[in-house]
Amino acid sequence: MAGPLGPFYRDIEQMLRNANGAVHMRALIERSDSPSVWERTSIEEPNLAPGQKPQTERDAESTIATVRNVCTTVGPRITLRRFMPAPYCTVVIFPSIAFFSPNLLAPEAPVRLPMILFRSGSHGYQMLKASFDYLWDHGETSQAVP
Numbered sequence: 001m002a003g004p005l006g007p008f009y010r011d012i013e014q015m016l017r018n019a020n021g022a023v024h025m026r027a028l029i030e031r032s033d034s035p036s037v038w039e040r041t042s043i044e045e046p047n048l049a050p051g052q053k054p055q056t057e058r059d060a061e062s063t064i065a066t067v068r069n070v071c072t073t074v075g076p077r078i079t080l081r082r083f084m085p086a087p088y089c090t091v092v093i094f095p096s097i098a099f100f101s102p103n104l105l106a107p108e109a110p111v112r113l114p115m116i117l118f119r120s121g122s123h124g125y126q127m128l129k130a131s132f133d134y135l136w137d138h139g140e141t142s143q144a145v146p
Helices: 009-018 035-044 055-074 123-137
Strands: 025-030 078-083 089-093 097-102 116-119 142-145
Touching: 009 055, 025 055, 025 123, 035 055, 055 078, 089 123, 097 123, 116 123
Parallel strands: 025 078
Antiparallel strands: 078 142, 089 097, 097 116
16 A cells, blocks of 8 residues: 555665766646646546645645755756646556556556556557657646755
8 A cells, every 4th residue: 555655755865865866857737827737637626725735736736845845865866847638547657667557536556557568669568658758748737846
């Protein structure tokens, strides 16, 4: 079972700490002013109380705080950008493999849905990588998070 910081947190922190600066990460999360965040919230949290933040926004704030904490402890090895679309999946891409899992509203990560592995060179891997790179490169929909 995953802890409150998710299943990859300790592994990521250890990898960044032990790599002597050789490993850098790029991460994308949605912007809070994204229209698709509110559309997703309407679907996933139809009874959200007025003034209450949607789960996606609370998750984004938690991710930003965690990234800042990791950067404080291991150095600036993670670049985080926010973008307009609300993602419906989590993807972790390494040079040889990509992990893909649907992002359905859940109080813990990973959600209890299948995680799919794509090997580099496969069509699925290429599409995940191309999607990430496209979103990363389109700065007009991204904002850097210090």
